[in-house]
Amino acid sequence: MTSSPEVVQLSEVRASCTQCAWQTLCLPASLDGTNLERLDEVVRKRRPLRRGEVLYREGLRHAALFVVRSGTLKTSTTLADGDTQVLGFHLPGEIVGFDGLVDEPHHSTAEALEDSSVCEVPVARLAEIAAQIPLLQQQVYRIMGREFSREQMHAVMMGRRHAMARLALFLHGLSERRRACNHDPDSLHLSMSRQDVANYLGLVIETVSRLFSRLQSLGVLAVDRRAVRILDHAALAELAQGEEDSRATA
Amino acid sequence: MTSSPEVVQLSEVRASCTQCAWQTLCLPASLDGTNLERLDEVVRKRRPLRRGEVLYREGLRHAALFVVRSGTLKTSTTLADGDTQVLGFHLPGEIVGFDGLVDEPHHSTAEALEDSSVCEVPVARLAEIAAQIPLLQQQVYRIMGREFSREQMHAVMMGRRHAMARLALFLHGLSERRRACNHDPDSLHLSMSRQDVANYLGLVIETVSRLFSRLQSLGVLAVDRRAVRILDHAALAELAQGEEDSRATA
DNA sequence: CGACTAATTGAATGTCATCAAGAGCTGTGG
DNA sequence: CCACAGCTCTTGATGACATTCAATTAGTCG
Numbered sequence: 001m002t003s004s005p006e007v008v009q010l011s012e013v014r015a016s017c018t019q020c021a022w023q024t025l026c027l028p029a030s031l032d033g034t035n036l037e038r039l040d041e042v043v044r045k046r047r048p049l050r051r052g053e054v055l056y057r058e059g060l061r062h063a064a065l066f067v068v069r070s071g072t073l074k075t076s077t078t079l080a081d082g083d084t085q086v087l088g089f090h091l092p093g094e095i096v097g098f099d100g101l102v103d104e105p106h107h108s109t110a111e112a113l114e115d116s117s118v119c120e121v122p123v124a125r126l127a128e129i130a131a132q133i134p135l136l137q138q139q140v141y142r143i144m145g146r147e148f149s150r151e152q153m154h155a156v157m158m159g160r161r162h163a164m165a166r167l168a169l170f171l172h173g174l175s176e177r178r179r180a181c182n183h184d185p186d187s188l189h190l191s192m193s194r195q196d197v198a199n200y201l202g203l204v205i206e207t208v209s210r211l212f213s214r215l216q217s218l219g220v221l222a223v224d225r226r227a228v229r230i231l232d233h234a235a236l237a238e239l240a241q242g243e244e245d246s247r248a249t250a
Numbered sequence: 251m252t253s254s255p256e257v258v259q260l261s262e263v264r265a266s267c268t269q270c271a272w273q274t275l276c277l278p279a280s281l282d283g284t285n286l287e288r289l290d291e292v293v294r295k296r297r298p299l300r301r302g303e304v305l306y307r308e309g310l311r312h313a314a315l316f317v318v319r320s321g322t323l324k325t326s327t328t329l330a331d332g333d334t335q336v337l338g339f340h341l342p343g344e345i346v347g348f349d350g351l352v353d354e355p356h357h358s359t360a361e362a363l364e365d366s367s368v369c370e371v372p373v374a375r376l377a378e379i380a381a382q383i384p385l386l387q388q389q390v391y392r393i394m395g396r397e398f399s400r401e402q403m404h405a406v407m408m409g410r411r412h413a414m415a416r417l418a419l420f421l422h423g424l425s426e427r428r429r430a431c432n433h434d435p436d437s438l439h440l441s442m443s444r445q446d447v448a449n450y451l452g453l454v455i456e457t458v459s460r461l462f463s464r465l466q467s468l469g470v471l472a473v474d475r476r477a478v479r480i481l482d483h484a485a486l487a488e489l490a491q492g493e494e495d496s497r498a499t500a
Numbered sequence: 501c502g503a504c505t506a507a508t509t510g511a512a513t514g515t516c517a518t519c520a521a522g523a524g525c526t527g528t529g530g
Numbered sequence: 531c532c533a534c535a536g537c538t539c540t541t542g543a544t545g546a547c548a549t550t551c552a553a554t555t556a557g558t559c560g
Contacts, residue, residue, distance in 0.1 A: 021502060044299040081491035085409040087402050101395035102388050107402060123391060131381040138352050141373060144394055145351035149474065151401040152337050152349065152357060156327065157317065158408030159335045161517075163548065202409040202452075207548060209508055225507085225557080241331035397544075413516065444539060454517060459540055475525085475539085 016045055016119065025180070026067055027121070027139055035133050042125040043067075049112040056097065059111045063123040065097040065116055071116020072191040076199075077109045086200040088154065089113070089192055091177055113191040158202050160242060166201045167211045168240035171221075175230060190226040209217035215239075266295055266369065272343035275430070276317055277371070277389055285383050292375040293317075295357055299362035306347065308359045313373040315347040321366020322441040325358045336450040338404065339363070339442055348397055363441040374474075408452050410492060416451040417461045418490035421471075425480055436483075440476040465489075 017028045017040050027043075028036055049055060055111040056062045058077060066073075087108055089098050100106035101123055130137040148163065157169045171188065179185040190197070198208040212228075217219040220236055222229040230236060260397070267278045267290050277293075278286055299305060299321065306312045308327060316323075323340040337358055340346050350356035351373055380387040407419045421438065429435040448458040462478075465471040470486055472479040481487060 021270065077402065079406065080487070081493075083491075085406045087405055098398045099395055101391040101398075102427050104392065104395055104399075107399045127384070127391065131384070131387065134377070134381070137381065138378050141351040141377065142354065145349055145354055148348045148351075148398065148401065149354075149357045151405070152327065155337055155401070155404050155408060156329065156335045158405060159449070161452060161454075174296070199409070202411060204411075204549060205507080206509085206550085210548095213508075237330070241329070243331075361537085411515095455539080456518085457516060459538095460516095463540070 012069060016040055016043055018067065020119075022067070022069065022093035022181075026095070027126075027136065027143065029136050029139050031133070031139075035136065038129055038133070039136065039228040042121060042129055044120045044122070046118050046120050048115060048117040051112055051114050053112050055110040055118065056100070056106055058106045060100075061103065061105050062071075062097075062100060063102055065095050065121045065123060065126070066110070067095050067119040067121065068092050069117045069119060072113040073108045073110050073116060074113050074192060074196060077108045084199070086196050088150070089200070091181070091194075094150075094177075095143055095147060098144060113196075154200075160240075162242050163201070163203050163207050164211055164214075164239050165242045166203065167197075167208065167215075168236050170197065170201060171228070171230065172233075172236055172240055175233075186230045188230070190228060191207065258273075258380055266290055266293055270319065270369075272303065272317070272431075275343035276345070277386065277393065279374075279389050279392075280382070280385050281389075285386065288373055288383070289386065292371060292379055294372070296368050296370050298365060298367040301362055301364050305360040305362065305364050305368065306350070306356055308356050310350075311353065311355050312347075313352055315345050315371045315373060316360070316374070317345050317369040317371065318342050319367045319369060322363040322444060323360050323366060323368075324363050324446060325360045328360045334449070338400070339446075339450070341431070343431060344400075344427075345393055345397060348394065360466045363446075379470045395449055404450075410490075412492050413451070413453050413457050414461055414464075414489050416453065417465075418486050419459065420447065420451060421478070421480065422483075422490055423488055425483075436480045438478040438480070440478060 008057055017023065017026070017036055020026065020028070025027065028039055031039060047068075053074065055066060056064075068090050069123050073096055075087045075090065075096055077087055078084050089097075090110075096110050097106075099108050126140070130140055153173060157166050157173075160166050160169065174188050174190075175185040178188065192200075194208050194212075195205050198205045201208070212221070212223050215236075216223045218235065220230070220232045221238070222231055259304050267273065267276075267286055270276065270278070273279065278289055281289060296316075300494050305316060305323065306314075311470050320342055323338065323346055325337045325346055326334050328334050336348055338346075340360075346360050347356075351359050376390065380390055403423060407416050407423075410416050410419065424438050424440075425435040428438065444451075444462075445455050448455045451458070462471065465486075466473045468485065470480070470482045470489070472481055
């Protein structure tokens with residue numbers, strides 16, 4: 001079971017999509033052998049990103065999509081007054097870059113929250129071969145719809161007027177995304193800082209910190225720094241709906 | 251200069267895109283005559299929508315995009331607890347339906363806020379001809395990116411922690427969208443209720459009402475029911491940044 | 501070990517939600 | 531034409547909850 005460096009090279013360069021764990025979530029879904037190879041030719045593997053490294057920056061044109069292979073990305077935008085707003089966190093299998101699809105400069109910046117790796121898909125090349133492979137074209141649309149809905153989920157969270165409901169929805173969403181990847185939906189590793197979570201939810205860091213503490217004392221979560229374990233999904237779901245579960249404080 | 255009923259008919263049925271006021275914002279941008287005709291064949295004109303009429307409903311599959319030709323649409327989604335969250339307001343030239351692109355059922359419901367009219371673009375047919383017209387394919391991507399960025403702007407608004415900043419951003423955004431259509435950016439006709447505005451911004455109706463009153467007394471707006479005139483763009487911009495312009499209250 | 505950052509916790513203020521009442525507009529029918 | 535009902539919107543008083551300011555603890559890196 002020893003794998004020589006050449007084999008690794010080969011699989012990385014040639015058969016990236018074929019061997020990728022996220023095939024079913026990503027562009028290649030439902031493509032057969034021949035078409036998969038054609039997609040492979042378009043997809044450019046990128047060097048791994050170091051924690052803190054920026055993938056693309058707002059204001060720059062870079063018409064490409066990026067598939068997260070491992071790690072976590074954070075997208076954010078800068079406001080007129082210099083404040084930043086975190087727009088999203090992106091896990092393996094998810095795709096970023098839709099805000100700079102063609103010509104348009106990006107409105108957001110994407111940064112690695114931990115050491116990560118991504119595939120780069122130049123939009124122009126993708127469009128070319130998608131024009132010849134209807135199933136791929138469909139998959140592109142499907143993924144766009146998926147990411148669009150994810151954006152809307154952000155608005156739903158921010159629309160909740162109780163801070164607890166926002167955090168509960170956030171945690172529930174993360175849990176669901178882990179389930180989608182066949183990972184344990186109860187154990188979350190938050191690769192983002194409390195500050196990032198707070199900003200993402202439209203709160204301040206102290207509030208988020210207090211909420212984590214409260215969830216822990218309620219027995220809903222076990223919190224150890226950025227490692228979070230969900231102990232009571234039902235209670236979390238209730239809190240997500242704004243039910244102030246006051247009886248549990250007794 | 252009399253136009254017979256037949257001429258109207260003809261222009262409505264055959265030359266919809268050619269004569270549409272929103273050409274430059276919409277799919278046909280940068281298409282020449284021949285290609286424009288091919289697009290015309292795909293686009294289905296729809297009967298006008300009456301105020302309150304639903305264009306599509308969440309949970310249903312309906313793989314089509316809709317271009318707003320006149321009027322205003324509201325998209326919203328229903329939460330687990332039965333509450334609804336308003337996701338967006340859509341003005342002429344803008345496009346809705348991205349959340350139900352392929353196969354997937356819609357996550358949102360689209361409703362006319364006033365008598366409106368839309369063009370329906372079946373995604374499957376659009377994909378077919380876009381595969382043959384690279385410029386159209388590009389334009390599809392461009393528009394998706396645009397609507398994606400609009401979604402993100404919603405998150406930016408909701409992220410502001412002062413109610414005034416949210417409303418100011420909202421009004422500023424509406425103003426900019428009117429400017430983009432060569433309309434007077436100072437006069438807004440809010441076709442949505444205060445309740446809708448409040449929900450969209452994650453506030454309650456009373457707060458929104460108070461804010462409008464305050465903006466009026468500050469001399470920033472002239473508010474007459476749903477007719478709003480922006481008197482002081484600079485002040486509005488300041489308020490959008492969370493600057494509590496307390497000196498103006500003196 | 502010491503300096504730095506990240507996160508937690510406490511106390512006080514302020515903003516927004518809630519509850520409640522009233523004003524203004526719209527449409528209907530007598 | 532006016533009266534009435536129903537709705538949207540406004541305005542006021544109160545209180546809850548999140549922010550702010552401040553200090554402490556925990557964890558990380560040089």
